[in-house]
Amino acid sequence: MKQIKLGLLGFGTVGGGTANILNNTLPEIERRLGGEATIEIVQVAVRDLARQRAVDTDGMQMTVRPMDVVNNPDVDIVVELMGGTTLAKDCIETAIRNGKHVVTANKALIAEHGNELFKLAKQHQVMIAYEAAVAGGIPIIKALREGLSANKIEWVAGIINGTGNYILTEMKQPEADFAEVLKTAQELGYAEADPTFDVEGIDAAHKLTILASIAFGIKLQFDRVYTEGISQITAEDIQFANQLGFEIKHLGVASRSENGYSLRVHPTLVPQSVLLAQVNGVMNAVMVSGDHVGPTMYYGPGAGAGPTASAVVADIIDIIRAEEQSDAYRVPALGFAQEKLEDAPVVEIDEITTAYYLRCFAKDNAGVLAKVTSILAEFKINIELLHQEPSSQNPDDATLVMITNAVKETALNKAVQALESLDAIDGKIMRIRVDSLD
Amino acid sequence: MKQIKLGLLGFGTVGGGTANILNNTLPEIERRLGGEATIEIVQVAVRDLARQRAVDTDGMQMTVRPMDVVNNPDVDIVVELMGGTTLAKDCIETAIRNGKHVVTANKALIAEHGNELFKLAKQHQVMIAYEAAVAGGIPIIKALREGLSANKIEWVAGIINGTGNYILTEMKQPEADFAEVLKTAQELGYAEADPTFDVEGIDAAHKLTILASIAFGIKLQFDRVYTEGISQITAEDIQFANQLGFEIKHLGVASRSENGYSLRVHPTLVPQSVLLAQVNGVMNAVMVSGDHVGPTMYYGPGAGAGPTASAVVADIIDIIRAEEQSDAYRVPALGFAQEKLEDAPVVEIDEITTAYYLRCFAKDNAGVLAKVTSILAEFKINIELLHQEPSSQNPDDATLVMITNAVKETALNKAVQALESLDAIDGKIMRIRVDSLD
Numbered sequence: 031m032k033q034i035k036l037g038l039l040g041f042g043t044v045g046g047g048t049a050n051i052l053n054n055t056l057p058e059i060e061r062r063l064g065g066e067a068t069i070e071i072v073q074v075a076v077r078d079l080a081r082q083r084a085v086d087t088d089g090m091q092m093t094v095r096p097m098d099v100v101n102n103p104d105v106d107i108v109v110e111l112m113g114g115t116t117l118a119k120d121c122i123e124t125a126i127r128n129g130k131h132v133v134t135a136n137k138a139l140i141a142e143h144g145n146e147l148f149k150l151a152k153q154h155q156v157m158i159a160y161e162a163a164v165a166g167g168i169p170i171i172k173a174l175r176e177g178l179s180a181n182k183i184e185w186v187a188g189i190i191n192g193t194g195n196y197i198l199t200e201m202k203q204p205e206a207d208f209a210e211v212l213k214t215a216q217e218l219g220y221a222e223a224d225p226t227f228d229v230e231g232i233d234a235a236h237k238l239t240i241l242a243s244i245a246f247g248i249k250l251q252f253d254r255v256y257t258e259g260i261s262q263i264t265a266e267d268i269q270f271a272n273q274l275g276f277e278i279k280h281l282g283v284a285s286r287s288e289n290g291y292s293l294r295v296h297p298t299l300v301p302q303s304v305l306l307a308q309v310n311g312v313m314n315a316v317m318v319s320g321d322h323v324g325p326t327m328y329y330g331p332g333a334g335a336g337p338t339a340s341a342v343v344a345d346i347i348d349i350i351r352a353e354e355q356s357d358a359y360r361v362p363a364l365g366f367a368q369e370k371l372e373d374a375p376v377v378e379i380d381e382i383t384t385a386y387y388l389r390c391f392a393k394d395n396a397g398v399l400a401k402v403t404s405i406l407a408e409f410k411i412n413i414e415l416l417h418q419e420p421s422s423q424n425p426d427d428a429t430l431v432m433i434t435n436a437v438k439e440t441a442l443n444k445a446v447q448a449l450e451s452l453d454a455i456d457g458k459i460m461r462i463r464v465d466s467l468d
Numbered sequence: 469m470k471q472i473k474l475g476l477l478g479f480g481t482v483g484g485g486t487a488n489i490l491n492n493t494l495p496e497i498e499r500r501l502g503g504e505a506t507i508e509i510v511q512v513a514v515r516d517l518a519r520q521r522a523v524d525t526d527g528m529q530m531t532v533r534p535m536d537v538v539n540n541p542d543v544d545i546v547v548e549l550m551g552g553t554t555l556a557k558d559c560i561e562t563a564i565r566n567g568k569h570v571v572t573a574n575k576a577l578i579a580e581h582g583n584e585l586f587k588l589a590k591q592h593q594v595m596i597a598y599e600a601a602v603a604g605g606i607p608i609i610k611a612l613r614e615g616l617s618a619n620k621i622e623w624v625a626g627i628i629n630g631t632g633n634y635i636l637t638e639m640k641q642p643e644a645d646f647a648e649v650l651k652t653a654q655e656l657g658y659a660e661a662d663p664t665f666d667v668e669g670i671d672a673a674h675k676l677t678i679l680a681s682i683a684f685g686i687k688l689q690f691d692r693v694y695t696e697g698i699s700q701i702t703a704e705d706i707q708f709a710n711q712l713g714f715e716i717k718h719l720g721v722a723s724r725s726e727n728g729y730s731l732r733v734h735p736t737l738v739p740q741s742v743l744l745a746q747v748n749g750v751m752n753a754v755m756v757s758g759d760h761v762g763p764t765m766y767y768g769p770g771a772g773a774g775p776t777a778s779a780v781v782a783d784i785i786d787i788i789r790a791e792e793q794s795d796a797y798r799v800p801a802l803g804f805a806q807e808k809l810e811d812a813p814v815v816e817i818d819e820i821t822t823a824y825y826l827r828c829f830a831k832d833n834a835g836v837l838a839k840v841t842s843i844l845a846e847f848k849i850n851i852e853l854l855h856q857e858p859s860s861q862n863p864d865d866a867t868l869v870m871i872t873n874a875v876k877e878t879a880l881n882k883a884v885q886a887l888e889s890l891d892a893i894d895g896k897i898m899r900i901r902v903d904s905l906d
Contacts, residue, residue: 055760062805167760173607173615176610322777329765343760366502
């Protein structure tokens with residue numbers, strides 16, 4: 031029987047969760063491995079040796095030096111759970127050079143430095159597994175790289191940040207607004223003290239970068255992802271969207287078009303009839319459409335000790351199996367052989383064609399609709415749905431809400447500029463993209 | 469480069485879909501395989517050699533004798549798409565004895581004869597892959613066997629028959645009833661001329677048998693699945709369920725309890741707030757709850773040429789990869805090593821504890837509620853939700869709809885018998901199980 035020895039870098043939430051699984055579910059895992067292998071944590075790099083741990087650390091050597099772990103000849107697989115893109119990168123590179131396999135939950139590191147890390151790993155014929163980096167406990171990497179491998183993937187669209195989805199879900203409550211809901215999310219531990227990373231879509235952009243690469247077989251291109259956060263969304267917009275039959279979700283979308291790939295994270299109106307629109311709270315879900323399979327969806331908890339560690343340990347089991355295989359036949363890091371990855375163009379956001387939700391405030395109700403529609407018509411934009419309601423302050427004023435047909439962003443930008451210059455239109459026009467996900 | 473040669477048994481919908489994928493998406497698949505292997509169909513067993521095919525069969529040898537294919541020394545992988553449990557079984561056994569790997573979409577065969585087939589395959593160190601046998605294009609077998617391998621699975625609950633889900637979805641339309649909707653389903657090709665297999669839950673029971681085995685690591689036990697169809701469900705029940713906040717779904721449920729496993733297929737009230745309740749039409753979805761990951765769900769098309777062939781070809785790619793691996797380290801057929809499968813007891817349906825939806829017709833409204841509640845109280849059954857409405861014919865008569873707390877089936881059976889013996893209760897009481905899926 032093989033004794034697989036793990037070295038952990040970091041022993042916070044996910045590290046503790048990983049130890050917890052191995053302490054409690056190992057007999058079930060060994061039933062899966064048929065007695066061919068067992069797994070143990072032999073060394074852990076922590077920040078504070080003195081800290082009391084909730085999990086049993088019996089038999090684990092503790093160190094404050096991560097490099098001890100990656101240089102430990104006893105360690106077979108390095109599990110990187112420390113985060114960050116500098117020391118974590120150094121450690122992983124050293125581990126690879128030492129011939130060790132790597133499991134990581136570090137989405138920023140994979141999205142920003144995956145191309146070089148995967149290349150290095152290939153040279154040393156070791157594996158880097160990162161199921162935990164996207165959508166926590168949902169085995170979405172496996173579904174894309176293996177489960178749907180018979181398909182040319184057409185698009186991927188996901189709710190891949192639980193904090194943002196929690197906020198948008200809670201904003202449906204009467205009287206809720208963004209700032210208040212964010213405060214509650216922070217109190218509940220769903221949002222960080224500095225929420226920028228989640229709320230402005232950077233975390234989602236990291237995950238989307240990875241999803242796009244394994245969907246299309248293209249290089250990781252984090253710097254080409256268009257990213258827009260949810261801090262401008264109001265409770266009123268959510269209500270209007272609901273009235274028109276939509277939910278507002280913060281989506282990561284990767285799609286294939288004639289002139290290249292589109293990678294973007296932004297608030298999106300999704301028809302309520304689409305299952306993804308019904309994903310609420312901190313849960314994650316990723317829709318994948320393949321040319322043969324059609325639309326599929328994967329749903330589950332996107333964060334937390336148990337779910338993330340579930341993905342980490344599944345990766346460890348996969349590595350144990352695939353280690354007994356020649357490197358050429360292993361599932362490649364991005365699902366496609368490295369030398370076959372496309373260096374594909376990413377389309378600028380201006381070139382994207384999408385439907386739009388537009389909300390504007392008309393100071394003088396009379397005749398404004400005629401003006402608005404004629405300007406939109408000038409730019410060949412049709413209104414598919416329209417909702418107009420008088421202002422509660424002054425019945426002569428009105429809020430105008432529209433869903434347009436699919437138009438190029440450049441055309442829409444010009445139309446919005448023209449609308450905003452109308453005397454009857456007060457202030458900026460709120461604009462949110464609409465995706466029917468079909 | 470390896471030339472993987474496929475022999476197909478059957479060339480109907482899924483066989484044609486498989487050829488279509490290899491004709492159209494092979495370059496993308498070869499990008500995944502990194503030029504290490506390519507795939508071609510070399511021989512196909514069909515019923516009628518003269519029949520015109522929609523797909524290009526260039527380079528494929530056609531035969532009417534399936535045994536030719538499984539005995540063809542050129543064939544590496546036999547793809548069984550002919551269905552049935554007699555000739556298909558003989559062919560697969562011969563293929564295995566000839567050292568060929570097998571891919572099949574045959575749920576009946578796996579559910580009823582998988583135990584012996586997997587044993588034979590293990591002896592000959594070949595693989596049997598069957599992703600297409602459950603939930604068509606959804607990679608649920610992979611998710612359970614590999615993606616969630618760090619978990620002890622607690623329960624699985626799925627909408628695993630598209631015909632049944634289409635019928636229940638359409639029955640929500642005003643004036644729809646079971647017989648009419650079934651007729652439409654037959655006209656659309658969603659239901660067979662003899663719908664028994666789908667509507668009475670036999671097809672779902674085959675799939676549930678497989679899901680339960682790979683979830684818990686137990687032997688396939690099709691004959692122990694409790695199966696109840698949907699032909700007794702009325703549009704009225706669906707409306708009442710909706711009013712109380714539930715949808716009626718035909719679920720396959722496998723769960724673990726202290727005294728054994730429960731395997732059952734029956735109509736079920738699911739809270740509308742649970743995502744699975746929102747899965748409509750012919751789509752399939754499977755919820756899986758693991759001890760570490762919590763609840764997850766997998767959604768997609770459960771049938772059709774493209775989706776089913778997507779699963780077939782993914783299995784072929786997996787086999788090509790795993791062929792280069794010692795058999796001991798391959799993912800076992802049921803996710804757990806064969807010698808570690810539990811010969812677990814399956815709990816009789818009488819021993820199950822579940823909440824219930826009860827609907828009865830009270831001839832004389834006055835005082836009947838007091839009688840009903842006192843009888844239920846006698847059997848320690850509480851009413852969690854109650855809806856009473858007067859009959860449209862006679863305001864003195866009433867329909868009484870109740871949701872009970874979770875009770876043992878034996879207690880509920882006795883209570884229902886006692887209620888039915890009341891003079892005020894007219895006819896049989898409609899009873900449908902309720903599952904909150906949490």
